Every structure is written in structure tokens, then in C-alpha cells.
Amino acid sequence: MKKAEYDSGQVYWEAPSNIALVKYWGKKSTQIPCNPSISFSLSSSKTRTSLKWRKRDHGGKDFSFDFFFEDKKNQTFEKKIQTFLERIEPNFSFLRDYHLEFYSSNTFPHSVGIASSASSMASIALCLCSMAEAIGEVNLEKKFFQEASSIARLGSGSACRSLYGGAVSWGEHSWCQRELGSDLYATPFSGLHPKFKGLLDFILLVDSSPKKVSSTAGHSLMNDHPFLDSRISQANHNMEGILKALDKGDWMSFQHIVENEALTLHSLMMSSSTPFILMKPQSLILIEKIREFRKKSGAKCCFTLDAGPNLHLLCLQDDEALVRRFIKEDLEEFLENKKWIADRMGFDGPKGGYL
Numbered sequence: 057m058k059k060a061e062y063d064s065g066q067v068y069w070e071a072p073s074n075i076a077l078v079k080y081w082g083k084k085s086t087q088i089p090c091n092p093s094i095s096f097s098l099s100s101s102k103t104r105t106s107l108k109w110r111k112r113d114h115g116g117k118d119f120s121f122d123f124f125f126e127d128k129k130n131q132t133f134e135k136k137i138q139t140f141l142e143r144i145e146p147n148f149s150f151l152r153d154y155h156l157e158f159y160s161s162n163t164f165p166h167s168v169g170i171a172s173s174a175s176s177m178a179s180i181a182l183c184l185c186s187m188a189e190a191i192g193e194v195n196l197e198k199k200f201f202q203e204a205s206s207i208a209r210l211g212s213g214s215a216c217r218s219l220y221g222g223a224v225s226w227g228e229h230s231w232c233q234r235e236l237g238s239d240l241y242a243t244p245f246s247g248l249h250p251k252f253k254g255l256l257d258f259i260l261l262v263d264s265s266p267k268k269v270s271s272t273a274g275h276s277l278m279n280d281h282p283f284l285d286s287r288i289s290q291a292n293h294n295m296e297g298i299l300k301a302l303d304k305g306d307w308m309s310f311q312h313i314v315e316n317e318a319l320t321l322h323s324l325m326m327s328s329s330t331p332f333i334l335m336k337p338q339s340l341i342l343i344e345k346i347r348e349f350r351k352k353s354g355a356k357c358c359f360t361l362d363a364g365p366n367l368h369l370l371c372l373q374d375d376e377a378l379v380r381r382f383i384k385e386d387l388e389e390f391l392e393n394k395k396w397i398a399d400r401m402g403f404d405g406p407k408g409g410y411l
């Protein structure tokens with residue numbers, strides 16, 4: 057491949073958003089998690105990014121890039137990209153020789169308070185890996201997605217799991233007395249029981265205002281957290297349990313662990329040296345309503361939360377009609393503008409190509 061032919065080019069990638077079942081919370085060192093985590097990728101909630109590159113006449117001292125989100129220049133994200141480029145430069149030493157233009161958009165409405173950093177960082181990492189290949193800097197071949205996952209991790213930890221469809225784990229852990237996983241990149245989970253393949257995710261929107269505490273600040277509060285050691289052993293224990301549940305199709309264990317993880321995440325926030333609360337009164341109302349509904353109806357459903365007030369109501373396909381009616385009749389009044397998004401586990405993984 058003659059490098060000169062590729063002095064300019066354009067590529068796009070679309071990557072799914074993901075929701076964690078066992079939560080990553082706290083870092084051992086730069087973008088290395090304190091504990092293993094597992095998420096599933098969504099089917100409709102995605103970010104699409106295209107990257108145009110052009111060789112600069114005089115490679116500069118600084119990075120040269122523009123970032124547009126939904127056609128508008130986005131300075132908040134530009135700061136994140138700057139840090140991201142600095143972190144990946146040891147792998148991609150050519151970055152300062154090019155001007156980079158990123159155009160990004162989400163398939164879900166932005167400003168509804170759904171975290172999009174995972175899907176956007178994953179799509180950006182994929183674009184940069186494709187660019188590196190196109191200009192002849194690397195030849196990743198079979199390692200393409202593994203490398204993109206490792207690069208995405210440097211932008212946002214949870215982004216490294218958005219490189220695959222289905223259930224995806226990140227971090228060293230043990231299962232059935234085997235040491236598995238890596239802290240550097242995510243791995244798709246191959247043992248998913250057919251029952252879980254139809255898992256639905258109803259995202260219940262409680263509050264779309266920007267978060268008062270960023271996840272970066274939240275992670276760093278784990279450094280001196282009084283419960284750090286017990287959190288690490290709990291997460292490892294829950295990881296073993298959830299892998300077993302996903303493998304065996306054991307809904308009751310799944311439900312127990314998923315809710316335990318969601319509530320633990322928020323308890324860790326509330327018990328850190330600078331305590332903070334991201335749930336809203338409506339989040340608690342929804343939790344109570346879901347538990348009452350489950351008891352009365354016997355529906356297989358449970359909730360999880362990200363680092364924010366919105367709930368993800370998960371359920372198996374057989375109970376879809378029942379759960380949809382429950383949301384409409386009993387939950388909508390507690391949602392912001394009665395808004396909720398129906399999504400499900402997605403298996404396609406990222407899609408992309410040269411333009």
C-alpha cells in the first residue's frame with residue numbers, strides 16, 4: 057500500500073450503546089478498571105461517526121481536529137477528544153500529521169439523559185483504527201476489534217464493551233475456576249442462553265438535565281472509598297454469578313444480581329468522601345412500582361440504573377405485552393414528558409466502511 061495515495065480519506069462507523077449488568081466503578085490506574093464488568097449492547101441506540109482526514113502540509117506540534125455533534129461544533133466533546141488523542145498517541149504516532157474532522161450523531165434523541173459516551177467513543181476509536189489501516193500505519197486484520205476496543209477504553213472505559221453485539225465483558229475475572237478476560241479490552245460472551253437473547257430494555261426517562269457529577273469524578277471517588285475492597289470482591293462474586301445465570305438461563309439469579317449491582321453503584325456514590333446522589337424521587341417511585349408489579353403479576357422484569365436517574369426496565373420477551381401495558385398505565389405519569397424508549401439486546405455489533 058503506497059501511503060501517499062491515502063493522504064486524505066473518509067470512513068464511518070456506527071457503534072451500539074451498552075448498559076452494564078455488573079458495573080465498572082473505580083479505576084486502578086489510567087483507564088484500568090478496579091473490577092470486572094459485563095454489559096449488553098443495545099439494538100437501536102447507537103452513535104454514528106464519520107472521520108475525514110487530510111495530511112497537513114507541515115505536521116504541527118498540536119493535534120489539528122474539529123468535532124461536530126449533530127452538525128454543530130461541540131467544544132465539550134473537543135476537550136474529551138484532545139485527552140483521548142493524547143492517550144492513544146503512543147499507539148498512533150501519525151495523528152499530528154493529519155487534520156481530522158469528526159461528524160457524530162446519535163440514533164436516540166440527545167439531551168434525554170442517556171449516556172452516549174460509550175457508543176460515541178467506540179465509533180470514534182473504530183474510525184481511527186480504519187484510518188490507521190488505510191494510511192498503511194498498521195495491519196490489524198483479525199485483531200481489528202480487539203485493538204479498537206483497547207483504544208475505545210482510553211476514551212471512556214465502558215466504550216470498550218460497545219465493540220461487539222450481545223453480552224460483553226471487560227476486566228480480568230474467573231469463571232468455573234478459569235482465569236478469563238483482560239483489563240485492556242472487552243470480550244464477547246459466547247455462552248448466552250437463548251432465553252436471554254430476547255432481552256428487552258425499556259429506558260424510562262426521569263430527568264434529562266446534565267449530570268452534576270461526571271463519571272470521571274465518580275470513578276476517582278473510589279480511590280479512597282471506605283468500601284473499595286469489599287466492592288471489588290462483591291463485583292467479582294456478582295460477575296461469576298451473572299455469567300452462570302446468563303449461561304443457564306436462570307432469571308431469578310439474573311434479577312437479583314442486576315438490581316444488587318444497580319443499587320450498589322448508587323450506594324457507593326452516596327457513601328464516598330464527597331457524597332452525591334444521582335437518583336431522583338421519581339427513580340425511587342419507579343423502583344417501588346416495578347417491584348410491586350413483579351410481585352403481583354409474576355412478570356420476569358427487573359431494573360438497572362446507569363450513573364444517572366433514568367431506569368432501564370429489563371424483561372424477557374414473553375412478558376413484553378404485560379410490561380408495555382404496565383409502563384403506559386402505571387409509570388408514564390412519573391416520567392419526564394411521559395418519555396420512554398423501547399430497545400432490546402442487539403447482536404449486530406458495529407458497522408462501518410470507507411466513504
Ligand code: PMV
Nearest residue numbers: 076079080212213214271363
Ligand atoms: O465509561 P465511563 O467512564 O463513563 O463509566 C461508566 C460507568 C457506569 O456506566 C456507571 C457503569 C458501566 O459499567 O458502564
